[in-house]
Amino acid sequence: MSSEPTVWDTRSFLTSSSGHRETALIILNTPLPPQPLFERIWKTARVRYCADGGANRLFDRFVKGKGKSEDFQGGDEEWLPDLVLGDLDSLRPDVKEFYESKGIDVRHDPDEYSTDLGKNVNELSKYETSLSPDSSKPQQLQLVIIGGLSGRLDQTIHTLHALTQLVEKQGRDRVWAIGKESAACILPKGKHQLKIDLESFGKTCGILPLGTSQAHVTTTGLEWDLGPTSYMYPTSLAEAVSTSNHLIQEDVTIETDVTVVWTMEVRGGAD
Numbered sequence: 001m002s003s004e005p006t007v008w009d010t011r012s013f014l015t016s017s018s019g020h021r022e023t024a025l026i027i028l029n030t031p032l033p034p035q036p037l038f039e040r041i042w043k044t045a046r047v048r049y050c051a052d053g054g055a056n057r058l059f060d061r062f063v064k065g066k067g068k069s070e071d072f073q074g075g076d077e078e079w080l081p082d083l084v085l086g087d088l089d090s091l092r093p094d095v096k097e098f099y100e101s102k103g104i105d106v107r108h109d110p111d112e113y114s115t116d117l118g119k120n121v122n123e124l125s126k127y128e129t130s131l132s133p134d135s136s137k138p139q140q141l142q143l144v145i146i147g148g149l150s151g152r153l154d155q156t157i158h159t160l161h162a163l164t165q166l167v168e169k170q171g172r173d174r175v176w177a178i179g180k181e182s183a184a185c186i187l188p189k190g191k192h193q194l195k196i197d198l199e200s201f202g203k204t205c206g207i208l209p210l211g212t213s214q215a216h217v218t219t220t221g222l223e224w225d226l227g228p229t230s231y232m233y234p235t236s237l238a239e240a241v242s243t244s245n246h247l248i249q250e251d252v253t254i255e256t257d258v259t260v261v262w263t264m265e266v267r268g269g270a271d
Helices: 035-044 054-064 093-101 116-131 153-168
Strands: 006-009 023-027 045-051 083-086 105-108 142-146 175-178 182-187 190-195 201-208 217-220 242-246 251-256 260-266
Touching: 006 182, 023 035, 023 054, 023 116, 035 045, 035 142, 045 054, 045 116, 054 093, 083 116, 093 105, 116 142, 116 153, 142 153, 153 175, 153 182, 251 260
Parallel strands: 006 190, 023 045, 023 142, 045 083, 083 105, 142 175
Antiparallel strands: 175 182, 182 260, 190 251, 201 242, 201 260, 217 251
């Protein structure tokens, strides 16, 4: 394993800073995170896509619902995506008409062999290539996927499958999924340092050894750390799994011998 940990800093998509990698945002057709958190993510993103019915969610929160929300800030023009893309079977006619009237590219892709998320990731890859056309390996934007972690269990598992594919098959090294109540990322084999904004996330967290018989995981910064001399070593769905663990500080280290899923609570999402 590499001696240098991979750093996962939640503030990289919550605050604008020259030291952070720029963020791409893809909104799925599931409930949005709490208003303050979503606003911070939206405002720091360089490019913002809606996957089909994700445009309905954005419209209902910031256009149709703006008169109903006391904490709404900004006019319609501040909440326009760069693209609405998918097979458009979920996009409502009123939402389509509104975004097209604002000059937004609403694009129909009927491909039955790719998901709406996959179509938007492919479009993101084209955009990244356009940022550095002379490079054989374009600089990736950090990807934040809004949604996909609530509702039906099979859909949540599909989201985790998609995250794993993006990391292990497509080589994306910073992918987050953030829903109404939970956030997750895929941690490949190796050392990782997580920097958690505890105003937005926590305290409940978990390490899920999905897709593997067992994982040897060592941590610091959790109320019940995992490791050879501490707790749940190895961890597996068949034996013992660290769910409902607690964050006790902003810095967490995780070392794993296989790919695992890190998940944490979104504050205010269950209210």
